[in-house]
Amino acid sequence: MKRKEVLIVGQGLAGTLLAFELHLAGVKLCIVNNPQKSTATRVAAGMVNPLVFKRMTKSWMVDDLLPVMKNRYSDLEELLGERFYFDLPMIKPLSEQEAELWFERKADEKFAPFIQDICETSPVENVFQSHAYGIVKGSGYLKTRIFLDAAKRFFQKNEMLIEADFPANQGNFENHIFRDIQFDKIVFCEGHYLKTQPLFDFVRLQPAKGEVLQIYAPDLSENYIINRRVFVLPIGDHRFKVGSTYEWKDLSVKPTEEGKNSIVDRLKDLIHVDFELEQHWAGVRPTVIDRRPVLGKHPVFGHLNLFNGLGTKGVMLAPYFAKEMKALITDDNYAINNEVDLARFL
Numbered sequence: 352m353k354r355k356e357v358l359i360v361g362q363g364l365a366g367t368l369l370a371f372e373l374h375l376a377g378v379k380l381c382i383v384n385n386p387q388k389s390t391a392t393r394v395a396a397g398m399v400n401p402l403v404f405k406r407m408t409k410s411w412m413v414d415d416l417l418p419v420m421k422n423r424y425s426d427l428e429e430l431l432g433e434r435f436y437f438d439l440p441m442i443k444p445l446s447e448q449e450a451e452l453w454f455e456r457k458a459d460e461k462f463a464p465f466i467q468d469i470c471e472t473s474p475v476e477n478v479f480q481s482h483a484y485g486i487v488k489g490s491g492y493l494k495t496r497i498f499l500d501a502a503k504r505f506f507q508k509n510e511m512l513i514e515a516d517f518p519a520n521q522g523n524f525e526n527h528i529f530r531d532i533q534f535d536k537i538v539f540c541e542g543h544y545l546k547t548q549p550l551f552d553f554v555r556l557q558p559a560k561g562e563v564l565q566i567y568a569p570d571l572s573e574n575y576i577i578n579r580r581v582f583v584l585p586i587g588d589h590r591f592k593v594g595s596t597y598e599w600k601d602l603s604v605k606p607t608e609e610g611k612n613s614i615v616d617r618l619k620d621l622i623h624v625d626f627e628l629e630q631h632w633a634g635v636r637p638t639v640i641d642r643r644p645v646l647g648k649h650p651v652f653g654h655l656n657l658f659n660g661l662g663t664k665g666v667m668l669a670p671y672f673a674k675e676m677k678a679l680i681t682d683d684n685y686a687i688n689n690e691v692d693l694a695r696f697l
């Protein structure tokens with residue numbers, strides 16, 4: 352029988368980033384992914400925004416997360432021979448009150464890496480008329496499907512990927528065997544399917560369905576992401592991703608008329624150019640009740656691990672916390688930050 356050190360369940364952002372982290376450290380691993388199950392990563396707009404506009408604060412841990420994120424995607428672009436991460440400034444139309452707060456933040460050196468400017472007129476034509484326009488730097492986006500597909504080809508070439516379902520009720524967790532391979536450790540990176548996983552039913556997941564559109568708008572500038580009640584993210588060829596919605600009751604991955612109309616109404620308020628609707632997707636974000644990732648070892652079966660809770664900001668969180676997860680798996684004495692520790696739910 353073959354033996355490997357780690358089995359990763361799920362090839363979304365969490366499983367993919369963790370697999371690279373372990374592979375590059377020389378750990379022998381396999382990923383099992385069920386392509387019939389929905390993958391939030393595939394429908395995500397992939398946007399990275401270092402600020403939280405509601406209170407004009409920095410996004411949680413952004414100073415630590417952003418450099419790790421940029422390095423990791425850039426290294427993987429080289430390894431996989433494909434481009435998938437793009438820096439792009441963002442425009443935020445500001446009310447008079449918001450502009451005052453923006454000026455305050457601009458004067459604060461802690462915000463210097465993220466606030467580029469404040470302008471009286473919009474750098475982009477045909478957008479919502481506002482008192483002023485803040486320009487964010489450090490923002491950008493990941494082409495999530497291109498990234499997952501390039502990673503998948505790499506894993507297949509290196510015989511690291513099994514396309515199958517990993518059953519939730521595996522009887523013998525002591526000595527784990529899957530498809531004739533014996534694994535020392537398993538890491539569950541199942542996204543919102545965590546809720547079907549009895550082993551970790553104590554984690555307080557609060558999944559949120561989201562919908563995203565793709566539009567074709569030949570008269571809209573592609574130089575900025577625009578963000579006011581809805582984001583408009585240029586992805587090339589005059590195509591833009593637009594989103595999104597939040598829904599906590601209907602957790603199906605079916606796009607809805609209400610979702611589409613809600614996005615289109617906000618979009619028409621923001622951009623004043625003709626557009627064609629081309630695509631409409633829905634997915635479920637694996638969000639945890641306290642909006643933090645969740646990492647750690649199972650309290651009884653120490654060789655079973657969890658890496659989940661990437662919520663609304665998976666693109667920025669996954670590279671940094673994949674490193675943390677690797678440290679936890681490879682070093683039995685590694686102490687994880689309490690804020691993300693699975694033990695907070697025990």
Ligand SMILES: Cc1cc2nc3c(=O)[nH]c(=O)nc-3n(C[C@H](O)[C@H](O)[C@H](O)COP(=O)(O)OP(=O)(O)OC[C@H]3O[C@@H](n4cnc5c(N)ncnc54)[C@H](O)[C@@H]3O)c2cc1C
Pocket residue numbers: 360361362363364365366383384385386387388389390391392393394395396397398399515516517518519540541542543544560561562563594595633634635636637659660661662663664665666667
């Ligand atoms: C509409 C929408 C828009 C979003 N926009 C953004 C954005 O702009 N920026 C951002 O940073 N984040 C965004 N997100 C959030 C982001 O998508 C998530 O944080 C991230 O993709 C979660 O990754 P994950 O690997 O945890 O889960 P997933 O991507 O869902 O991956 C889980 C994988 O596990 C597999 N799986 C599950 N159970 C099993 C099993 N038993 N056996 C085998 N395989 C299994 C599934 O098939 C799936 O491939 C958005 C999400 C949605 C829904």
